[in-house]
Amino acid sequence: MTEGSDTSKRSWPLWEVFVRARRGLAHQHVGSLHAPDATMALRNARDVYTRRSEGVSIWVVPSSAIVANSPDEKDQFFDPAQDKVYRHPTFYDVPEGAKHL
Amino acid sequence: MSGIRTLPPLAAYSLALGDDALILAQRLGEWVAHAPQIEEDVALANIALDLLGQARTLLGYAGAVEGAGRDEDDLAYLRDDRDFRNVQLVEIPNGDFAVTMARQLVFSAYQYELYTALGSSGDATLAGLAGKAVKEVAYHRDHATQWVLRLGDGTELSHVRMQAGLDQVWPYTEELFDPASQLRGVAADPATLRPAWDQYVTSVLSEATLSKPEPRWRSRGGRDGLHTEHLGHLLAEMQHLHRSHPGATW
Numbered sequence: 001m002t003e004g005s006d007t008s009k010r011s012w013p014l015w016e017v018f019v020r021a022r023r024g025l026a027h028q029h030v031g032s033l034h035a036p037d038a039t040m041a042l043r044n045a046r047d048v049y050t051r052r053s054e055g056v057s058i059w060v061v062p063s064s065a066i067v068a069n070s071p072d073e074k075d076q077f078f079d080p081a082q083d084k085v086y087r088h089p090t091f092y093d094v095p096e097g098a099k100h101l
Numbered sequence: 102m103s104g105i106r107t108l109p110p111l112a113a114y115s116l117a118l119g120d121d122a123l124i125l126a127q128r129l130g131e132w133v134a135h136a137p138q139i140e141e142d143v144a145l146a147n148i149a150l151d152l153l154g155q156a157r158t159l160l161g162y163a164g165a166v167e168g169a170g171r172d173e174d175d176l177a178y179l180r181d182d183r184d185f186r187n188v189q190l191v192e193i194p195n196g197d198f199a200v201t202m203a204r205q206l207v208f209s210a211y212q213y214e215l216y217t218a219l220g221s222s223g224d225a226t227l228a229g230l231a232g233k234a235v236k237e238v239a240y241h242r243d244h245a246t247q248w249v250l251r252l253g254d255g256t257e258l259s260h261v262r263m264q265a266g267l268d269q270v271w272p273y274t275e276e277l278f279d280p281a282s283q284l285r286g287v288a289a290d291p292a293t294l295r296p297a298w299d300q301y302v303t304s305v306l307s308e309a310t311l312s313k314p315e316p317r318w319r320s321r322g323g324r325d326g327l328h329t330e331h332l333g334h335l336l337a338e339m340q341h342l343h344r345s346h347p348g349a350t351w
Contacts, residue, residue, distance in 0.1 A: 012138065
């Protein structure tokens with residue numbers, strides 16, 4: 001199999017699992033698991049993460065396909081945003097009766 | 102316990118189907134913490150619990166129809182092996198993972214056709230159970246199919262072992278299609294389930310590059326209480342707690 005990471009003979013590749021709890025919501029990352037290929041990853045995800053009716057839709061993604069920022073880059077990535085409160089939409093009044101905000 | 106031969110036909114039928122589910126649930130439970138990966142532990146435990154749920158309904162119904170005051174626990178824990186009515190297929194030891202998957206494939210494919218047919222049973226309880234259980238079993242069948250395909254059409258070694266698993270299980274498949282009940286309009290005639298079962302299993306085996314075994318013998322008699330030596334050992338483990346501590350709760 002070419003999908004997934006760590007294709008050594010002894011261990012199955014790792015997959016990240018995303019579950020959508022209800023129609024209209026976004027898929028949320030719920031955890032990871034091992035599986036030999038995508039088809040089995042989906043089935044394992046169903047068994048491990050939705051056995052108590054947690055979801056209506058599942059995505060699995062090879063962990064190796066996820067690109068993450070490096071912890072070393074934390075300062076340049078995130079610190080500059082901390083003192084810019086004006087980027088938060090808190091400087092106007094919400095009209096009465098407006099829902100779903 | 103009182104002789105089971107005197108059961109009303111509907112109770113006997115429900116008991117036979119319930120025993121199939123109960124004994125296989127117990128067998129699959131043995132895999133927990135022993136499967137190749139923890140994900141597979143969970144998958145097999147889920148399947149076992151589905152089967153246990155079916156068994157509870159079917160045994161409870163058998164007891165209610167019998168009308169002698171026996172509930173699902175009495176039937177599960179207080180019968181000896183000769184009073185069990187399951188086919189021998191479900192009681193044989195798990196063997197390796199390939200044996201278990203071979204058994205899951207042939208049994209789930211059978212149960213799928215069975216519950217599909219029972220969905221239009223004249224008995225409301227059986228029809229209701231079947232309508233719900235057929236979805237569970239569709240997943241069981243798919244799970245086994247995925248594994249048989251991967252192991253059969255995998256490496257040279259996995260192919261050999263998957264074929265060996267099939268060879269071990271196959272003599273027990275014929276028994277699934279022996280007559281189980283004469284209840285017209287209520288029970289499903291096993292012989293009518295066979296063509297669809299055969300078609301499904303044959304196509305999986307073919308895709309998995311496995312050959313259909315041609316055994317020289319076949320099991321028989323499970324529905325009449327004739328079992329392999331393995332059932333007694335399974336029951337000893339399953340029934341021990343209940344018999345040692347009657348009425349224990351937790």
